[in-house]
Amino acid sequence: MMRFDVITLFPDMFCAIKDEGVVARGIKKSLLEIHTWQLRDYSDNKYRNVDDKPYGGGAGMVMQVKPIRSCIEQIKQKNPSSKIIYLSPQGQKLTHQLAIEISKLESVTLLCGRYEGVDERVIEHDVDLEVSIGDYVISGGELAAMVLIDSVSRHVPGVLGNVESLNDSFANGLLDYPHYTRPEIIDGQQVPEVLLSGHQANIDAWREDQSLKSTKKKRQDLIKK
Ligand code: ADE
Secondary structure (H helix, E strand, C coil): CEEEEEEECCHHHHHHHHCCCHHHHHHHCCCEEEEEEEHHHHCCCCCCCCEECCCCCCCCCEECHHHHHHHHHHHHHHCCCCEEEEEEEEEEECCHHHHHHHHCCCEEEEEECCCCCECHHHHHHCCCEEEECCCCCCCCHHHHHHHHHHHHHCCCCCCCCHHHHHCCCCCCCCCCCCCCCCCCEECCEECCHHHHCCCHHHHHHHHHHHHHHHHHHHCHHHHHC
């Protein structure tokens, strides 16, 4: 069982993964738990503000330390070992390998930033790991947290069928091979002959070769690794 606690200003966004798909099935099978925490509930004022102007001036607002720290404290009362992950473009890049590492943890807390991000003192004192989903900026950590939860959940035993996860792209460091389904011919386009041969060893060899060719063509950077 893996538990995700999510600190966010937009808990409803997480319906996207809680209600449908692989993560939802993991929850139904009691292999995963997702708990969202509304950061505004930890505000210290009646307006439920959780952000303020940046020292030194400049655009945007910065998320304050106090509400985040109070919320983390509450989460840790139940799960003292929970690892705190902050989603931001400054983080370590999320890869297949990092998803596997995170999936070995029993409990993680995902901190979703909005605006210009969180006060640096949160990162210094409270955050165990800063993770980015890629070199671009999105408008908040929520979508990034959902990407992380989905990619990590796939490695929690039982969430996927075993075969499914073994055959994933990147499981062998390469891109996936091409897939085909019925009919055999459509608009003059044929399914590769070998896939109809019933000869499994040949099919496996063809798929491996296709993976390699596709990776060489589309992702030279992966070949160099
Ligand atoms: N928040 C904004 N952009 C992000 C990114 N690329 N990765 C993770 N969190 C983010």
